[in-house]
Amino acid sequence: MSALDSTPQADWRRLAADLAAGPDLVRVAQPLADLTTFRIGGPAGAVCPVENAAAARRFLEFAHGHGLPWTCLGGGSNILADDAGYAGLVLVVRTRQLEVAGDAIRVGAGWDFDTLIVETLRRGLTGLEFASGIPGTVGGALVGNAGCYGREISEFLREATVLRADGRQEIVGPDDFAFEYRSSALKGRGDVVLDLVLALARGDPAAAGEVRAARLADRRAKHPCNLPCAGSYxxxxxxxxxxxxxxxxxxxxxxxxxxxxxxxxxxxxxxxxxxxxxxxxxxxxxxxxxxxxxxxxxxxxxxxxxxxxxxxxxxxxxxxxxxxx
Ligand SMILES: Cc1cc2nc3c(=O)[nH]c(=O)nc-3n(C[C@H](O)[C@H](O)[C@H](O)COP(=O)(O)OP(=O)(O)OC[C@H]3O[C@@H](n4cnc5c(N)ncnc54)[C@H](O)[C@@H]3O)c2cc1C
CATH class of the missing domain: 3.90.78.10 (UDP-N-acetylenolpyruvoylglucosamine reductase, C-terminal domain)
Known part of the structure; x- marks a missing residue:
């Protein structure tokens, strides 16, 4: 019997209460197919949407306290989840604040990346339009250094708030990520990005809007629109x-x-x-x-x-x- 099987129901209820999520939000045995764009994957032990740093810390304490494996997901758009599922806890990052300071934005890592691009353009802030149509969250994009057309999200990072696997919260700069092509030091390390500051520019919104429209049209022509997938394999x-x-x-x-x-x-x-x-x-x-x-x-x-x-x-x-x- 795994540590997960032996976790008493009372503990699941306490986890739900601790995360202020409501018991219905901490889902036990939810299929990972529901959480990934590939629509593949067996059940996760428990899935916990987390909206702020305090809840993320309590999640880690719970996982460590019960000796349970855990992982973190954003939009699940770069994941092949195993048919056997995941016998552990899944933290789903849902931090969604947005603050604008001059030409920079501080955003919760749980923002849908494409929705964020629309939101920045609406505020006259340009730069991210090249990435229009990339699915998933901005946190997932950062950890995987998402990009296309020769640009990458790492070019815009000023700093990020990261919760280390041991529960320490730190503000780190781009060096800590050691970005590479479609990767960073944080990928698979067990740190959770809570929020990030991106340096944008007061550019020409009309020109940026044209770039966005062209990128979306390109994706519609080349990518599967109606079939589940996880992007380039x-x-x-x-x-x-x-x-x-x-x-x-x-x-x-x-x-x-x-x-x-x-x-x-x-x-x-x-x-x-x-x-x-x-x-x-x-x-x-x-x-x-x-x-x-x-x-x-x-x-x-x-x-x-x-x-x-x-x-x-x-x-x-x-x-x-x-x-x-
Ligand atoms: C149709 C389609 C087109 C795509 N096109 C592109 C493209 O043009 N360019 C590109 O780069 N990618 C592309 N992708 C792949 C994918 O969308 C990106 O990699 C995306 O940035 C992943 O974000 P996510 O939130 O879905 O991450 P997930 O898939 O949920 O997670 C990916 C990894 O990031 C980690 N992670 C997620 N959020 C956090 C967080 N807050 N803190 C710490 N770790 C975290 C996870 O643990 C995991 O290791 C495409 C995918 C699809 C389905």
Whole structure:
């Protein structure tokens, strides 16, 4: 029996009360398919939406106090959750304050990133429009250094409030994140970003609006609009030569014949060879088998090794700490 199975109902009720969330908000055995854009994944032990720093601290105390594994999710748009679910606690970041100070904004990490872009443009603040249409939260975007069209959210970070896995709250600058392409030191480390300050500019809102419209149209044309997915499955490859752009994984995958591949309910998207779509009833096993075939095809054809951008969320072997690989 796991620590989770033996957690008495009274403790779940106390967790709900401690988080001031209401027992109905702390959901026991909620399918992760409900919390991820792939719509795949078995039940999580308990799912706790957290709206402020105090609730996040109490969540960590509860998890540590009961020796339960835990992890944190934003919009679940970069996650493949395992069919077996996650035998632990899932903190869902819902911090949503917004303050404007000059050209900078302090925002809760739980803001939907695209809604935030609309909100900044409405206030005459430009910069983020390049990222229009990226799903998920702004906190998730920061931790994964989300980007597109050669830009990344890390370019705008001034500071962030982070709750360390041991319960310490700190304000950190960009150096602490050690940003890389689609990654940061915080990814999978077990720190929770509560809020962040982004430095924007008083630019031309009409021009920014045009960029936004173009980006959204591009996404509508190239991305699956009606099929569940988690965006690009693999990272683009490093540039062939210094100073050049990264090499799109989708191009190699297409040349290696990936577009015709399918495993059970998971298939490679017809318009973009680096996107796996759930065409109905896909399991995490289907997706993992398909991804392995895609990688092998690129290895065989080009001798290149793709690495996953989408994170596989599964119960960790050890019983503590974050749980994405
Ligand atoms: C159709 C589609 C298009 C996409 N296009 C793009 C694109 O153009 N560019 C791009 O970069 N990505 C893209 N993505 C992938 C995804 O949307 C981004 O990676 C997004 O920023 C993830 O945010 P999230 O809140 O959903 O994070 P989640 O998927 O919930 O979590 C991702 C990781 O971040 C961690 N995390 C989330 N929130 C926090 C927090 N507050 N504190 C600490 N850790 C946290 C999680 O623990 C996990 O390790 C796309 C996805 C889809 C479905």
């Amino acid at each position: 693999f990272k683009n490859l490093p540039p062939a030569r210094a100073g050049e752009h990264r090499r799109p994984a989708g191009r190699l995958l297409e040349a290696a014949g990936a577009k015709s591949m399918r495993e059970g309910g998971a298939a490679v998207f017809a318009k973009h060879a680096n996107i796996i779509v759930n065409i109905g009833g896909a399991t995490s096993g289907d997706v993992l088998r398909l991804a392995a075939r895609m990688k092998q095809a690129v290895r065989d054809r080009f001798g290149e090794e793709l690495s996953e951008e989408v994170l596989h969320l599964a119960t960790p072997a050890a019983s503590q700490g974050p749980a994405v690989d």
